[in-house]
Amino acid sequence: MKAVSETVPATKGKTALSIETTSDHKTLLGADELIINMGPQHPSTHGVLRVKLKLDGERVIGSECVIGYLHRGVEKIAENRTYQQFAPYVDRMDYVAAVSNGLGYCEAVEKLLMAEAPPRARVIRTILTELQRIASHLLWLGTHALDIGALTPLFYCFREREEILKIFEKYCGARLTTHAFRIGGLQYEAYDTLEKDVERFCKDFESRIVEYEDLLTQNRIWLGRTKGVGILTAEEAIAFGVTGPVLRASGVKWDIRKAMPYAAYDQYKFEIPVGTTGDTYDRYLVRMEEMRQSRLICLQAIENIPSGPILAKVGKVLKPPPGEVYHAIEAPKGELGYYVVSDGTIQPYRVRIRPPSFVNLQAFDRMVRGHLVADVVAIIGTLDIVLGEVDR
Amino acid sequence: MQPASQATLEFLKLYWAPLLCGLAVVAVLPLIAGYVVLVERKIMADMQARLGPMRVGPHGLLQPIADAVKLLIKEDVIPDSADKLVFWLAPVLSVGAALLSLAGLAIGPAFQIAQDINIGILFVVGISAMGIFGIVLGGWASNSHYSLMGALRSSAQLVSYETAAGMALVSGLLFAGTLNIKSIVEAQREQGMWFVILAPVAFFTYLVASIAETNRAPFDLPEAESELVAGYMTEFSGFRWSLYFLAEYTNMIVVASVATTLFLGGWLRPFASVRWLDFLDFVPPLLMIAVGAYCVLRVPKQPSRMQQWFMLAVAGLCIALALVLAMPVIAPVLKASLREAAKPFFAGIHGGFWFLLKVSAYIYLFMWLRFTLPRYRFDQLMRLGWHFLIPLSIINVLLVGVAMIAGAYFHLHGWWLLLATTPAALVALVAALLILAAEKQSETRPDRAVPSDFYAG
Numbered sequence: 001m002k003a004v005s006e007t008v009p010a011t012k013g014k015t016a017l018s019i020e021t022t023s024d025h026k027t028l029l030g031a032d033e034l035i036i037n038m039g040p041q042h043p044s045t046h047g048v049l050r051v052k053l054k055l056d057g058e059r060v061i062g063s064e065c066v067i068g069y070l071h072r073g074v075e076k077i078a079e080n081r082t083y084q085q086f087a088p089y090v091d092r093m094d095y096v097a098a099v100s101n102g103l104g105y106c107e108a109v110e111k112l113l114m115a116e117a118p119p120r121a122r123v124i125r126t127i128l129t130e131l132q133r134i135a136s137h138l139l140w141l142g143t144h145a146l147d148i149g150a151l152t153p154l155f156y157c158f159r160e161r162e163e164i165l166k167i168f169e170k171y172c173g174a175r176l177t178t179h180a181f182r183i184g185g186l187q188y189e190a191y192d193t194l195e196k197d198v199e200r201f202c203k204d205f206e207s208r209i210v211e212y213e214d215l216l217t218q219n220r221i222w223l224g225r226t227k228g229v230g231i232l233t234a235e236e237a238i239a240f241g242v243t244g245p246v247l248r249a250s251g252v253k254w255d256i257r258k259a260m261p262y263a264a265y266d267q268y269k270f271e272i273p274v275g276t277t278g279d280t281y282d283r284y285l286v287r288m289e290e291m292r293q294s295r296l297i298c299l300q301a302i303e304n305i306p307s308g309p310i311l312a313k314v315g316k317v318l319k320p321p322p323g324e325v326y327h328a329i330e331a332p333k334g335e336l337g338y339y340v341v342s343d344g345t346i347q348p349y350r351v352r353i354r355p356p357s358f359v360n361l362q363a364f365d366r367m368v369r370g371h372l373v374a375d376v377v378a379i380i381g382t383l384d385i386v387l388g389e390v391d392r
Numbered sequence: 393m394q395p396a397s398q399a400t401l402e403f404l405k406l407y408w409a410p411l412l413c414g415l416a417v418v419a420v421l422p423l424i425a426g427y428v429v430l431v432e433r434k435i436m437a438d439m440q441a442r443l444g445p446m447r448v449g450p451h452g453l454l455q456p457i458a459d460a461v462k463l464l465i466k467e468d469v470i471p472d473s474a475d476k477l478v479f480w481l482a483p484v485l486s487v488g489a490a491l492l493s494l495a496g497l498a499i500g501p502a503f504q505i506a507q508d509i510n511i512g513i514l515f516v517v518g519i520s521a522m523g524i525f526g527i528v529l530g531g532w533a534s535n536s537h538y539s540l541m542g543a544l545r546s547s548a549q550l551v552s553y554e555t556a557a558g559m560a561l562v563s564g565l566l567f568a569g570t571l572n573i574k575s576i577v578e579a580q581r582e583q584g585m586w587f588v589i590l591a592p593v594a595f596f597t598y599l600v601a602s603i604a605e606t607n608r609a610p611f612d613l614p615e616a617e618s619e620l621v622a623g624y625m626t627e628f629s630g631f632r633w634s635l636y637f638l639a640e641y642t643n644m645i646v647v648a649s650v651a652t653t654l655f656l657g658g659w660l661r662p663f664a665s666v667r668w669l670d671f672l673d674f675v676p677p678l679l680m681i682a683v684g685a686y687c688v689l690r691v692p693k694q695p696s697r698m699q700q701w702f703m704l705a706v707a708g709l710c711i712a713l714a715l716v717l718a719m720p721v722i723a724p725v726l727k728a729s730l731r732e733a734a735k736p737f738f739a740g741i742h743g744g745f746w747f748l749l750k751v752s753a754y755i756y757l758f759m760w761l762r763f764t765l766p767r768y769r770f771d772q773l774m775r776l777g778w779h780f781l782i783p784l785s786i787i788n789v790l791l792v793g794v795a796m797i798a799g800a801y802f803h804l805h806g807w808w809l810l811l812a813t814t815p816a817a818l819v820a821l822v823a824a825l826l827i828l829a830a831e832k833q834s835e836t837r838p839d840r841a842v843p844s845d846f847y848a849g
Contacts, residue, residue, distance in 0.1 A: 036537040058541070058770055149609060149767025155440035221610055221766045373541070374613070374769045 033061065038376065040069045046143065046380060047387030051364075058372045063365045067358075070391035078351035083109050083183060083318040086348065091177035093355060094389040096139050098177045099132035099168070100331040106181045107262055108327035108338035110312075112320040113183070119306045121185035122264040127198060127301045128171065128180055129263065129329075130294040134205070135164040136332035136384075137287050137294075141212060144284070144381035148225050153212055160208055163201050170197065184314035195302040202295050209291060216284070226281035230367035230379040233278055240363040244334025244356050246383060249286045250278030256330040263329075268300045280382040287384075319346055333357050333384050353392060357385040410495075417494055425641035426456030432759050439763045450699040453706070466630030471534060474627065478533035483628065483635035486526025490642035493520035497649045498573045500659045500743030512573035513561060513650065520646050523639055524550045530636070531624035542623025545613050545770060549604055552777035553611075557601035559785030563594035563792045564654040577658035583809070586657040590809060591792055593817045595655040597785045599757075602647035604777070606640065609762035613770055648754035649747075656750045659743030676745045677718035684710030717745060779831045784824035791816035 034055040040048035048069035054062035074093060078086045090105045091098035103125055110117060117125070142157035165175040170191055172180045181187075216222045232242070237250040247254055255272045257265040273289035275282030320342040328337035334356025343349040360383050367379050404411070430445065430452065437444025445452030470479055496509060496516040509515055524547055531543020564587045568576040580586055588595045604611035613623075625636050652658060661672050687707035694700045720742055768776065795816040799809050 034537060036541075145766065149612070150765065151436070151609075152440050152763050155442060159441055215764070216766070219766065221768055221772075224772050225766055225769055372769060372771065374767075 046385055049380065049385065049387055049390070051376065051380075053373070053376065055373065060368045060371055060373065060376060063368050063376075065361060065364055067361070067387070067390050070387045072392065074392040075351055075353060078348050080347065082346045083320070083348060086351070087183065088177065088179045090353075091179055092388060093353065093392055094331065094333065094336070094357065094386045095176060096386055097132050097136040097332045099128050099180050100136075100329065100336065102179060102181045103129050103263065104327065104329040104331065104336045104338050106183050107329065108325055108340050109183045109318070109320065111327050112323065112325045112340055112342055113314055113318065115184055115312050115314050117185040117312055118309045119264070120308045121310045123301055123305050124186060124190050124310070125181055126264040126268075127298055128168070130297045130301070131164045131167060131198070133294045133332045134291050135161045137291050140287060140381070140384045144384075145216060147377040147381040148222065150215065150222070153215055156208070156211060160205060163204070167194070167197050167201065170194070182311065183318060185309070185311035187311070189310055190305070195305065198298055198302050202299050205295055209288065213288065223281065225374075225378060226284055227279055229280040229371060229375045230382060231277060231279045232363055232367055236366060237278065237363070240359070240366070242334065242360045242363050244330070244332070244360065245283055245286045245290060246334065246360050246363070248272065249275035249283040251276055256328055256335055260328070262327075264301070268297050270297050280378055283382045317346055319344065328354070331356055333386070333389070334360055355389040355392065357389040361385050361390055414495065418491060421491065421494070421642060422460070422638055423456070425638050426460055428641050428644070428755065430456050435756070435759050436763050450694055450702045453702070460634070463630055463634040468631065469629050471536070471627050473535040475533040475535065478529050482526045482530030482533055483632045483639070484526070485529065486523045486639040487635045487642070489519055489523035489526065490639040490646065493646050494642065496573065497646070497653070498577070498658070499649075499747050500740045501574065508572065508574065511571045513565065513571050513576070513654065516646065516650055517558065517561065520643060521550070521554055523643060526636070526639065527624050530628065534624070534627035536627050538626045539624050542626070546607065546624060549607070549611065549613065549773060552774060553601040553604040553781070556777060556781035556785045557598055557605060559782065559789055560594040560598035560601060561650070561654060563591045563785070563789050566789070566792050566796055567591065568654070573653055576654055577660060580657045581660055583805070586655060588655040590813050591655070591788070591817065593784065593788045593820050594792070595651070597781055597788065598651055598655065601781060602651060603758060603761065604773070606643045606647055608644065608758050610765040610767050611773055612767060613773060644755055644758060645751065648751040651754055652747060652750040656754075659747040661742065661746055673721050673742065676742060677714040677721065680710050680714035680717060684708070684714060717741060780824055780828050783827050784820060787823050788817070788820040791820050
C-alpha cells in the first residue's frame with residue numbers, strides 16, 4: 001500500500017523493508033526500535049492483512065500495511081465474463097456483506113442499461129440489504145469485542161446473525177455468498193413468510209441489542225480501551241476518503257442512502273448517526289445506532305411491499321449501449337462504488353470497484369501512530385475491513 | 393548395609409506419608425487441571441448460549457483425556473534459533489514451581505504434604521512466584537518478538553501485582569497472627585468469623601491481584617491472543633505447551649487455595665462455631681445426592697447405551713461420595729462410642745469438601761470475569777496496579793494495624809471487632825479512590841506523533 005508510506009515526508013536511506021517514521025522520533029533511553037510483523041497469519045488481523053509495525057517498546061511509531069494476499073483479480077475476471085456471469089463474483093469481495101455487493105453491481109449495470117428494477121423488487125432489495133447491514137455490523141461487533149478481549153459478545157452476535165442468514169437461505173438458498181439479486185430486479189419471488197420472519201427478527205433484535213450494550217457500552221474497561229483510541233478528525237477522514245461509519249463517527253453526516261438514494265431508501269424515514277470525536281468508541285456507538293436504524297427501515301419496508309413484477313424486461317442477453325457509469329451504494333463498510341464501462345458487447349470493457357475497506361485502510365497508519373500494540377488490533381477492528389474486498 | 397542406603401531408609405521411614413502425598417498430587421493434578429479446563433469450557437458455553445464440548449464422552453466428559461493424549465503425541469518442535477537448554481528448562485520450571493507450592497497448602501485439617509511449616513503462606517507465595525522464571529526464560533529462549541513481548545509483559549505484571557497481593561495478605565495475616573496455615577484457619581474459628589468480613593478490602597485487593605498474577609482475563613496480557621498471538625507460549629507446542637497450561641491452572645488453584653485459607657475460613661464450615669447451625673453438616677451429602685439424582689434423571693436422554701452406562705457410573709460415584717460424606721453425620725447416631733474415635737477422620741472429610749467448594753467458587757469467579765470483561769491495555773493495567781491497588785493495600789495494612797490496636801485497647805473480640813475494622817476498611821477505600829481521582833486529573837493521553845501530511849497520496 002503505497003499511499004501509507006507517502007503520508008509522511010520521505011527520508012533518506014529508504015529501503016523496501018524500512019517503515020517511515022516521523023523523522024525526529026526519539027526512543028526511550030535511545031533503545032533500538034523493534035519491527036514486528038503482524039500477520040498475515042495473525043488471529044486478529046481479520047484475514048490476511050499483514051502489518052509491519054515499528055515499535056518503541058510497546059508504542060507504535062510507524063506502520064505499513066502489506067496487502068494482496070487474497071488478490072484474485074476480480075476486476076480482470078469481469079472483462080472475460082458476461083454481465084450476468086460476473087454478478088456472483090462480487091459476492092466474494094466483501095463476503096460478509098454479499099447482498100450489498102450484489103445490489104451495487106446490479107444497480108450499476110441497470111444504470112448502464114437505462115433500465116430500472118420494478119418497485120416490488122426494489123423494496124425487497126432494500127429489506128435484504130438492510131438485514132445484511134445488520135449481519136455485517138454484528139460480525140464486526142463480535143470480532144471487535146473479541147479483539148479487545150471480550151469473548152462473549154461474539155457468540156451473541158453470531159446467534160442473531162444466524163437468524164438473518166436463515167432468512168437469506170430461505171429466500172435464495174445460500175447463506176454467505178448469496179447472489180440474491182439479478183440485473184433488472186430479482187430472480188426469485190419473496191417466499192411466503194418473508195415478512196413474518198423479518199418482523200420476528202426485528203422484534204427479537206430490539207432487546208438483543210440492549211444486551212450487547214449492557215456488556216460493553218458502559219463497561220469501564222471497554223471505555224478505557226476505545227475512548228481516545230485511533231482518533232480521526234473530520235478533515236483527516238475526508239482527506240483520506242474514508243466512508244461509512246468511520247467517516248460518520250468523525251462527525252461528517254454523509255450517507256449515500258440519503259445523499260443519493262437508491263433502491264427504495266427515499267421512501268423510508270431513518271436517521272444518520274454521527275459521532276463527535278472520531279475515536280474508536282464513537283465508531284462503536286455509530287455502528288450500534290446504525291443497526292437500530294436498519295431495523296427500523298426493515299420494519300417500515302415490510303409494512304408495505306408493493307405487488308407487481310419482480311424483474312424488469314431487460315432481455316436474456318445484456319448488451320448495454322457503449323458508455324460508462326459510476327454507481328455507489330452505502331455498503332455496511334462505506335461507499336461501495338462500481339465503475340462499469342461498456343463497449344456495446346455482452347462483456348464489460350472494464351469494471352473498476354471502489355471498495356470501502358481498501359480506502360478506509362489508508363487511514364490505518366494515521367490512526368495507530370503513538371498508540372500501543374494493543375490498540376493496533378482495536379483499530380484494525382474498528383476499521384471493519386474485509387480482506388476479500390481490500391485485495392479483490 | 394551401607395550408611396548411605398541406611399540414611400535413605402530412615403529418610404523414607406520418616407517421610408513416607410508426605411512423599412506418597414506428593415506423588416499423588418503430581419499424578420492426579422494434571423487430570424484435575426484438565427477437568428478444570430473442561431468445566432471452564434462448559435461454563436463459558438453456558439454463558440455464551442451454546443453447548444461446549446459434547447463429542448468425546450457424554451457431555452464431553454472425556455475431552456480432557458483426549459486433549460492430553462493429543463498433546464502428548466504431537467511432534468516436539470523446537471525452533472532453530474531457540475536456546476535449546478533454556479527452551480527445555482522453562483516450562484519445567486514453571487510447572488515445577490506451581491506444583492511445589494501446592495505442598496504447603498492444607499486441604500482440610502488432615503491433608504497437607506509439608507506438615508506444619510511455620511512459614512506456610514510465605515512458602516506458598518514465594519514458591520509460586522518462582523513460576524515467573526519459567527515464563528520469562530521461555531519467552532526469551534524462543535527468540536521471537538511476540539514471545540519476548542509476552543515475557544516482558546508478564547514479568548512487569550507479576551512484579552507489580554505481587555506487591556499488592558503480598559500487602560493484602562499481610563492485612564489478613566495481622567488478624568491471624570501467624571503464618572502457619574493450620575493456625576490461620578484455627579484463628580478464624582476462634583474469632584468466630586472469616587477474615588473476609590474483618591478485612592474485606594484486603595480480600596478484594598487479593599482477588600484482583602491474584603487474577604493478574606495468574607495471567608487470567610481481564611489481565612491476560614502476556615498471552616493476549618488477539619495481540620501477541622499466544623505471548624510467551626507462541627513457539628511452544630505439544631507437551632511443552634501443555635506444561636505451561638498445567639502451570640497456569642495449577643497456579644489458579646494455588647491462589648484460590650491461599651485466598652480460601654486466609655480469607656474464606658479454609659476448611660471450616662460456614663459459621664463453624666455456631667451450634668444451632670449444625671444442620672449445615674447435612675449440606676455436603678445432600679448436595680452430592682442431588683447431583684447423583686440429576687445424573688440418573690438424565691440417563692434416558694443419552695443418545696447411546698454406552699453413554700447411559702457412563703452417566704450411571706457418574707451417578708454412582710456421586711452417591712458413593714454422598715455416603716462417605718454422610719458418615720460423620722450418621723455415625724454418631726448409630727453408635728455413640730464411634731464418635732470420639734472417628735472425629736479427626738470425619739473432620740478431614742467434611743473439611744476437604746468445604747475447602748474444595750470454596751476453591752471452586754473462587755475459580756468460578758475467575759471464569760465469570762473472564763467471559764464478561766474485555767482486556768485491559770498494558771498501561772492501564774500498570775496504572776491500576778501501581779496507582780490504585782498498591783496504595784490501597786498499603787493504606788489498608790496501616791489502618792488494619794491501627795484497628796487491631798484499637799480493638800485490643802477496647803477489648804473487642806469476634807463480631808465486636810468489626811466496630812474497629814469496618815471504619816478502617818471504608819477509610820482505606822476512600823483514600824485509594826481519592827488517589828485515583830487525583831491521578832486521573834493529571835493523566836495525559838499518549839501524545840500523537842507530529843501530524844503527517846495527510847493530503848499526500
